[in-house]
Amino acid sequence: MRSYQMKELSSISQYKELKQQSSSGPVLIMKHSTRCTRSASAFDEMKRFSEDNSQELEVVILDLLEHRDISALIEEDTGIQHESPQLFIFLNGSVMWESHHWEVTAENIEKALGSIEAK
Numbered sequence: 279m280r281s282y283q284m285k286e287l288s289s290i291s292q293y294k295e296l297k298q299q300s301s302s303g304p305v306l307i308m309k310h311s312t313r314c315t316r317s318a319s320a321f322d323e324m325k326r327f328s329e330d331n332s333q334e335l336e337v338v339i340l341d342l343l344e345h346r347d348i349s350a351l352i353e354e355d356t357g358i359q360h361e362s363p364q365l366f367i368f369l370n371g372s373v374m375w376e377s378h379h380w381e382v383t384a385e386n387i388e389k390a391l392g393s394i395e396a397k
Contacts, residue, residue: 284328287340293348296338300368304391305336308382309349309364312341320363320382327384369394 287293287307296305308324311317321339328337342349342362353360361378367390368374375390 284325284337284339287338287348288345290348290351293351296336297368297371299336300372301370303335303369304374304394305338305368306387307338307340307352307366307368309340309342309352309360309362311362312343314362316379317363319380320365323383324365324387327387330384367391367394 287296293307296307299305306324308320310321324337324339328335340348340352349360352358352366356366356373356376358366358373358376363382364376364378365382365387366373366376367387374394377386377390
């Protein structure tokens with residue numbers, strides 16, 4: 279069973295801390311809209327992924343309706359256009375993988391982490 283706790287990303291300082299924390303291991307940040315069915319599906323996939331695996335990970339959810347400022351900062355900081363839902367895997371302060379819409383699946387997350395760990 280994967281050791282994780284989904285936390286809410288609620289401040290710019292927390293985002294910066296998570297980027298620094300990614301020097302110790304992958305950090306997953308998911309942009310999530312509570313009003314979007316695609317986002318609900320991606321959120322379910324994220325939970326399924328987390329429940330089906332054993333690696334310890336930091337999993338953080340950004341509520342887009344509550345924290346548009348953080349979403350805008352992530353877009354500016356990474357240079358990756360905003361999408362919803364959208365999942366980033368940070369490692370060593372940089373985005374190693376990004377996916378959005380229906381591509382956010384448990385299988386794709388697992389493959390991405392495997393690819394990152396193989397480097």
